[in-house]
Amino acid sequence: MSLSRYPSTWKSLQQVKQAPFLFATRWGPQQRFVSVLSKTKTRTLGKTQGRVVILGSGWGGYQLLRKMNKKDYEVTVVSPRNYFVFTPLLAGTTVGTLEYRCITEPVRQYSKDIDYHQAYVESIDPEKQTIRCSSNLDDNRGQLFDLDYDKLVICVGAYSNTFGTKGVKEHGIFLKDISDAKKIRNRVLECFEYAAQPGVSPKEKAAKLHFAIVGGGPTGIEFSAELCDFISEDMSRLYPELVKDTRISVYDVAEHILCSFDAKLSEYATKKFTRRGIQIKTGIHVTEVGHDFLDSKEEGKVPCGMVVWNTGITANPLVETLDVAKDERSHRILTNDYLQVMDKSNNPYPNVYALGDCSTIQDNALPATAQVANQKALYLSKVLNDQIKGSGVVKPFSFRNLGAMAYIGKWQAVVDMSPVHKKAKEGGSLAWFFWRSSYLSMTVSFRNKMLIPMYWFLTYWTGRDVSKL
Amino acid sequence: MSLSRYPSTWKSLQQVKQAPFLFATRWGPQQRFVSVLSKTKTRTLGKTQGRVVILGSGWGGYQLLRKMNKKDYEVTVVSPRNYFVFTPLLAGTTVGTLEYRCITEPVRQYSKDIDYHQAYVESIDPEKQTIRCSSNLDDNRGQLFDLDYDKLVICVGAYSNTFGTKGVKEHGIFLKDISDAKKIRNRVLECFEYAAQPGVSPKEKAAKLHFAIVGGGPTGIEFSAELCDFISEDMSRLYPELVKDTRISVYDVAEHILCSFDAKLSEYATKKFTRRGIQIKTGIHVTEVGHDFLDSKEEGKVPCGMVVWNTGITANPLVETLDVAKDERSHRILTNDYLQVMDKSNNPYPNVYALGDCSTIQDNALPATAQVANQKALYLSKVLNDQIKGSGVVKPFSFRNLGAMAYIGKWQAVVDMSPVHKKAKEGGSLAWFFWRSSYLSMTVSFRNKMLIPMYWFLTYWTGRDVSKL
Numbered sequence: 042m043s044l045s046r047y048p049s050t051w052k053s054l055q056q057v058k059q060a061p062f063l064f065a066t067r068w069g070p071q072q073r074f075v076s077v078l079s080k081t082k083t084r085t086l087g088k089t090q091g092r093v094v095i096l097g098s099g100w101g102g103y104q105l106l107r108k109m110n111k112k113d114y115e116v117t118v119v120s121p122r123n124y125f126v127f128t129p130l131l132a133g134t135t136v137g138t139l140e141y142r143c144i145t146e147p148v149r150q151y152s153k154d155i156d157y158h159q160a161y162v163e164s165i166d167p168e169k170q171t172i173r174c175s176s177n178l179d180d181n182r183g184q185l186f187d188l189d190y191d192k193l194v195i196c197v198g199a200y201s202n203t204f205g206t207k208g209v210k211e212h213g214i215f216l217k218d219i220s221d222a223k224k225i226r227n228r229v230l231e232c233f234e235y236a237a238q239p240g241v242s243p244k245e246k247a248a249k250l251h252f253a254i255v256g257g258g259p260t261g262i263e264f265s266a267e268l269c270d271f272i273s274e275d276m277s278r279l280y281p282e283l284v285k286d287t288r289i290s291v292y293d294v295a296e297h298i299l300c301s302f303d304a305k306l307s308e309y310a311t312k313k314f315t316r317r318g319i320q321i322k323t324g325i326h327v328t329e330v331g332h333d334f335l336d337s338k339e340e341g342k343v344p345c346g347m348v349v350w351n352t353g354i355t356a357n358p359l360v361e362t363l364d365v366a367k368d369e370r371s372h373r374i375l376t377n378d379y380l381q382v383m384d385k386s387n388n389p390y391p392n393v394y395a396l397g398d399c400s401t402i403q404d405n406a407l408p409a410t411a412q413v414a415n416q417k418a419l420y421l422s423k424v425l426n427d428q429i430k431g432s433g434v435v436k437p438f439s440f441r442n443l444g445a446m447a448y449i450g451k452w453q454a455v456v457d458m459s460p461v462h463k464k465a466k467e468g469g470s471l472a473w474f475f476w477r478s479s480y481l482s483m484t485v486s487f488r489n490k491m492l493i494p495m496y497w498f499l500t501y502w503t504g505r506d507v508s509k510l
Numbered sequence: 511m512s513l514s515r516y517p518s519t520w521k522s523l524q525q526v527k528q529a530p531f532l533f534a535t536r537w538g539p540q541q542r543f544v545s546v547l548s549k550t551k552t553r554t555l556g557k558t559q560g561r562v563v564i565l566g567s568g569w570g571g572y573q574l575l576r577k578m579n580k581k582d583y584e585v586t587v588v589s590p591r592n593y594f595v596f597t598p599l600l601a602g603t604t605v606g607t608l609e610y611r612c613i614t615e616p617v618r619q620y621s622k623d624i625d626y627h628q629a630y631v632e633s634i635d636p637e638k639q640t641i642r643c644s645s646n647l648d649d650n651r652g653q654l655f656d657l658d659y660d661k662l663v664i665c666v667g668a669y670s671n672t673f674g675t676k677g678v679k680e681h682g683i684f685l686k687d688i689s690d691a692k693k694i695r696n697r698v699l700e701c702f703e704y705a706a707q708p709g710v711s712p713k714e715k716a717a718k719l720h721f722a723i724v725g726g727g728p729t730g731i732e733f734s735a736e737l738c739d740f741i742s743e744d745m746s747r748l749y750p751e752l753v754k755d756t757r758i759s760v761y762d763v764a765e766h767i768l769c770s771f772d773a774k775l776s777e778y779a780t781k782k783f784t785r786r787g788i789q790i791k792t793g794i795h796v797t798e799v800g801h802d803f804l805d806s807k808e809e810g811k812v813p814c815g816m817v818v819w820n821t822g823i824t825a826n827p828l829v830e831t832l833d834v835a836k837d838e839r840s841h842r843i844l845t846n847d848y849l850q851v852m853d854k855s856n857n858p859y860p861n862v863y864a865l866g867d868c869s870t871i872q873d874n875a876l877p878a879t880a881q882v883a884n885q886k887a888l889y890l891s892k893v894l895n896d897q898i899k900g901s902g903v904v905k906p907f908s909f910r911n912l913g914a915m916a917y918i919g920k921w922q923a924v925v926d927m928s929p930v931h932k933k934a935k936e937g938g939s940l941a942w943f944f945w946r947s948s949y950l951s952m953t954v955s956f957r958n959k960m961l962i963p964m965y966w967f968l969t970y971w972t973g974r975d976v977s978k979l
Binding site: 122142147150157178180181184186188220223230231235240279281495499502508 | 708
């Protein structure tokens, strides 16, 4: 695609001229921005307002895509996967409570008025306003191509953090994408089938049927709960002789699980887990993960059939290579309150934004959650859409904490809405009902709004599907 | 599992004593059977009637499993995959008209009263009444173990026939299992994404978007129809600029497609296909398949993005190694009218049966279809269940042809029920309605009876999902 494909129009100039005024309201001496803005090319790539390139199709990218004005902006998404995953329900797909496809939304299906490229981004050139992409298709993987942008939004997410623990990348399974959920589902079925084959010793059986989860945050806990449901409701019926050998252990270096929740709710979840036979091993430092074992400072080598690793996030490789301001501790892209990416001297690029797990706001660190990414995407879509109307003043982004929820198994959940209302802390079946209904209401397409309750009903009524596809 | 695990009981003797009487009714001189029967061990492996081992979980194996008396027989299934596929609806899953899991039934889920091993069968020893299995699990693939049987049913199916055509195994995609459907679905999406990437020449686009189907039988035709629906209903909306470059070609060495159908119906299908822009290339001898081309004697090298190969079946490797009577032409296991496998001198083994695509009846060749496998399985389950009651005379198997159906796209099908009623030949929307309702009624579980119409409705209402998972 040649750089000269799109003719520049008068509107682009108009738009860039507005910019200093937009941002000057907060960052004082207008002069400071002119130097940065002078670098911004005054061209428009397609449609009247130029091309907005969104990097990533996670919570940030997909929500932004949905809310963007696609009539006036030419919107292009670049992402290595062609769909969005509704991550709050991902844990349920690892055991078939839900099917994979009922929590995904194809990027292209959302609107025929967008462009999409299945590729990774290798580098960004803010001077030339181009990005270099490398194809993520089987037939031309790694093939490079360039794209121009007028505005760029970086929401490439983050990678799972192994804290350098040996063997995690090779043998552990993360829980960030559908491919991970598939691996887990097939692995659990594999372990049970293995244990059921003739000639397998009791010791081998117990080893294969020990499932270890590292990380007691919401994702790890929800997955443990779903796995426990799966084993107690389905596998115990299909492999009655194996259930006595089955164990689930949750490891965490902290003293409690669900640290981010109210202490009472964390305690409630711990009690429920313990009652269901899930071993909670807090204060444990895992030192190595192997194909069939987990090693820790406190307990030594423990055999297991699967290790699921959920201990937080680390910078995305693209973010590592970017020559912009970054948070020292987390290495995330540092943005100002308007979500603009800043150069090393903390001068914002007027047309490059970052949101989601790959970025954080200067002096206003927020957790790397879907909720934050979602709110930032809604904010930015409003900012970008308002730029068309030419409305002057832009308010900085402010986060409204709506609380947190986690499923803890057996139709029970913990919901901590204390930021909204002091007393809104609940654990149990009512919380579970709230958990299900709020997530269902948040899913995007009509298709999934139909499918998700259907699968919930079928899981309740007929059990989970155990075909190893 | 040691051979001596199961004590013999008096019932086993009783059961074997009945056998000569059962079979003598047809094969005259009783003496002839005594020699064979004397080889049959008089042990019983579990439960009162001994162990029935079913090899395979296709139409034959799964139907037999369903109908077998599992109270008195110990039923064990050995199959490399842990589920049954409802093959008549497989073509629809290649493009997402239906989801993969709504046409599968897990073997274990059917009954908790069975044993199952995920393994291939390497060899059968009818003297010792044992089979040697090799595990098909990731962690101990190829690990051998032996199983004993009292009665053995071979329904291991067949492999796709490439007729030795170069490159088909490496580059062609068959359409026999869910894994094939997945490959096709991802491949089509890959081809479209490739063609949409920057820098792809018009020639490359046209090559990548040419989909070739070799074989104009019902499977090939149904797949072509589903693919055409997918492209005209979904891809044309999502990739409007690419549809003009998209082509579907159906190749067959015969002069007509759907040869097994009535000539008028075949003609009707041809006309409908041609009208929708599907190129029907009959009388073509394909000589080679490559990663991105198809070579034929008549047309030379034609570039294409995908080749789907559906030209019939060939013997399963297990069947090839068996030292039993086989059909000379098709190399399938030859059975008598009671579905008993015969040794090279055509003496039947009284306790070894074969059915489905891997076998054929002596002097009564039937097509390798789900319908035949299904009826044979029903017959055999009745025979085996009746043996418990000790009812004497067994009727030979007889096939009742119920006709054939095929979907031809755009809510139309061809139905040829002429074996049932002379005038029952229909092509069009009424046939399509009949096609859908009969297959829906034939699906097995409540789960799938709910899911299939749900997905049909969602496909109609919201289009197919294009997430490349």
